[in-house]
Amino acid sequence: MRVTRVNDVGSDGMQTKITEIPPRLSLSVCFDMRPGPGAKRQPLHRDEDVWGTKHDRPFRKEDVRQLGVLIAGTRSVRENGATLVIPGSHLWDDERVPREEEAAYAEMEPGSALLFLSGTRHAGGKNGIRDPRDPLARRVLFSYFFAKGYLRQEENMLLSIPREVVLGMDVEMQRLIGYEAAGSHS
Secondary structure: OEEEEEEEEEOOEEEEEEEEOOOOEEEEEEEEEOOOOOOOOOOOEOHHHHHOOOOOOOOOHHHOOEEEEEEEOOOEOOOEOOOEEOOOHHHOOOOOOOOHHHOEEOOEOOOOEEEEEOOOOEEOOOEOOOOOOOOOOOOOEEEEEEEEOOOOOOOOHHHHOOHHHHHOOOHHHHHHOOOOOOOOOO
């Protein structure tokens, strides 16, 4: 990220400097999903809509706001609600209406991961298994969303994680959950 920073305001006037700030990711939100038997399908959506993102120009990689990572804790198949993803939909403008038949099911074995940009249309699938004793009845996904450091986190880690726990974390983990400003001000 490039920013213009005023370094000094003195009798000679303002001195400015273009500064490169290294990209910083923060953990925007993390949770585990456990949709049980009969869980309904989510509507197709873009995660970056939480920031009011407009898609009114051709895609630029600089516009990516967040990376989603879903890790399968159990088998994730169409029958138990595997995530639907529309490949390439991050390139679409807001006028392009997604159609369910364009979506692919991200079927995964435990430990597999799905990575996607926050502009990608996706949805949690319907869990069509009715018998809670069926080994596939409960789909477990561990979900991590990493946003650009200057964006507000969806979950306020500063309030949701007790201070004593944060003090026991290493510095990189503290930065990841938001205990650092996105840019350098020194």
